[in-house]
Amino acid sequence: MASKNSRGRRSFLKGAAAIVGTGPIAMAQQAQVAQNRSVAAPGETASAARVEVLTNERPGADFMLEVIKSLGIDYVAANPASSCRGLHESIINYGGNKAPELLTCCHEESSVAMAHGYAKIEGKPMMSMVHGTVGTQHATMAIYNAWCDRVPAIVILGNEMDAVARRSFVEWTHSAQDAAVIIRDYTKWDDAPSSLQHFAESFVRAYKIAMTPPMGPVAIVASGKLQEEPIEEKDLRIPKYSPTISPQGDSGAIAELAKLLVNAENPVIVAGRLARTAYGMKLLVELADTLQASVNDQRNRMNFPTAHPFYNTGNIANADVLLTLEVEDTFMLTHRMSPLNRIGMDPARRITKDGAKIVSISSLELLQKSNYQDFARYNEVDMNIAGDGEATLPILIEACKKLITPDRKRALAERGAKLAEIHTRNHEQSLAQATLGWDSSPLAPARISAELWAQIKNEDWSLVGNDGFFGRWPTRLWNFDKHYQFIGGSGGEGVGYGAPAAVGAALANKKYGRFTVNIQNDGDLNYAPGVLWTAVHHQIPLLTIMNNNRGYHQEVMFVTTMAARANRDVSRAGIGTKLIEPNIDYAGMARAYGMQGIGPITEPKDVGPAIKRAIEIVKRGEPVLIDTVTQGRG
């Protein structure tokens, strides 16, 4: 039997009003009831008998959940954490485990990375819930990726600030004075509310900040006591959420930019993290068509259709006007370093021609922090327009259209025809390059990409893995023309993003009935492969193609470079960089987590049949993994 002094027990007057009803109004009413009741003081003879109550049917977490629900958050990804146990229980019981539904994760990094991938498809955040100390420490990498990728994520950090409320030594090791400090350098905002009303306002504020461009992760510290103690505050209410209107570039500056663009002989548009939505992609097409201008897509988002005649036709060295839209690093875009290796490195050389005008439109001007250096080198441009790219494009398009005379339109059309020829040549070159290594074993990524395309092109497909380490072959061979067909990469290049982000994105695609494909790097999967189990457990259909090149081949190159520079043995560069001896059996790994695993596939002739079999499995609503053994780096 528990001691009468056990913490967490509370004494109430016998016969206190039963708590009924749900929702914020009901809870406010119940809080009023609780406020009005009297409690017998020690040694006092109360008119009503004092009894010990070991239950609490109205914990604060219920109200917290009402706040979370009010924002339309559909999922909470979490590895169970005792400091979040109150909220956890409210989600599954009080909330019925629906909107939000709890997603069982095997690692906090997976929780946040799932939210990262989900947000890029769904356009809104899911919530992650982690221990304020050890869980946050696990989650840091994924939070940093979301920060660098400008993706909204809401992370709840469970914590117990009241030292006398900590139940054991473990709770001391799992508590912090300032739990969010380790992620403050790469979150937009955080708070540690000390009351339920404070939680409500901070959570709604956090959501609003996360969703305002430039978007990013936010954190709310949820006190253990606040979650678990009965609701005693009166007049609790959930603040109204009104989305912040995205900041638009200055109209005068846009008019000046329009003049430059319309009069330019060879304008080049570069898109970074521009298209937050499908509308952003439509706008960029409209701008390109209006100007008959090249668009170089950095593929951080699905900005521009790959089959559009102006796609990736721009030569920055020949540009007289270079317009960058939500581009992080204009310096590297406009400069070359040779050699790239640090010893003997010449000063960076500007590649743009004399007199070229460089104009940037970016929301990043509105948010900079100092410690982590993701802001890149100083943005030395001719015009720097602070504003969200997508929100600014409509006025830029309108301004350009007003300036284009019929004569100018004819000249622009001639330029467009030349760009279309370049696009055709680029495509033919890609096809010719795809033949190289066509029959090779290990498999060439171009062959796998072509085999995949043949079988998914008639589906409503979505590629949720970055193809950067796959020679960009899907980008080069497939016809990407919908916003959800590509979501870019991790942002911070923190390894371990790929698999969980793909599962999160596939979850978002599931309700639309889309066929989701992930190209999964082997090194990345080994960080937290438990997310394969999460995909199975939550019945998330997803085709995973392993890019199993059995190593960290970019690092093989770097270590080889260092050895060569030192005139030492380059053949030893595989030490510490290759995943061999033994080879990892990814199909077996998938099976261990309950997922269907196919492979390893080493022969080109076996790729097509394996994909066919896998597609049937995905169409039954299940995830499946094909282990394809591939070349080193594309």
Next chain:
Amino acid sequence: MRPTTFLALAFVLAFALPLAQAQNATGAAPVGNAENGKRLWVKDNCYSCHGFDGHGGAGAKLAPKPIAAAAFIAFVRHPSASSMPTFSSKVVPDADLRDMWAYLNSIPAPPTAKDIPLLNQ
């Protein structure tokens, strides 16, 4: 003299001319052992960027039809590509490079794109 100019001159004197002379003297491309070249190609991690059969990837396409052996060796000694490491003869001797070149030269041409149905979708 700028360091880059000096390096370029040193390159010509040290490598390009002797190789060119060697080729001119024999009138034929240097002979290498393709089988040993294949082994070295993997051992020295060339495959990591250029593919097991030299078809390219993160690194340049080298096969089929590699550039002339002398040019190949000269490039390895002083690559112009920013991400290609410089390999001195102490790290990879000329004989090894000749063997690798022979391996690359032995790689057959792939089918053309128009002959591959999957590339004509």
